[in-house]
Amino acid sequence: MLKWLAIVLIILLALLQYRLWLGEGGMRELAEVRQRVAVLEEENQPLRDRNARLAAEVVDLKTGLDAIEERARSDIGMVRSDEQFFWVPGVAVETTGLEVNAGLLGAPAPGVEGGQ
Secondary structure (H helix, E strand, O other), X not given: OHHHHHHHHHHHHHHHHHHHHHOOOOHHHHHHHHHHHHHXXXXXHHHHHHHHHHHHHHHHHHHOHHXXXXXXXXXXXXXXXXXXXXXXXXXXXXXXXXXXHHHHHOOOOOOOOOOO
16 A cells, blocks of 8 residues: 555656646746846847937936037037028038928928929
């Protein structure tokens, strides 16, 4: 009787060990999940860095006028009223800012025929 109980317990232990190491939810699957998590973390890190930069830029735009002025100058080519703007023919200029500026004024951008 004791011999059969020991055999049953050993078989039960072997089945539980099999399930622990090789079955569903076992150590093998845990290793695969950890590997997938590491890959996803690696893919997400540049996105986290980008979000941190954007958050810092938002805070800077909300609190400082210098950042707003810099964006206006670089993105849409704005000039302050106390400054003089000199246009030099033959020099390449980014037209994206000029087109946006012209769109705000309702006039065609310089060098753009008929609006768009």
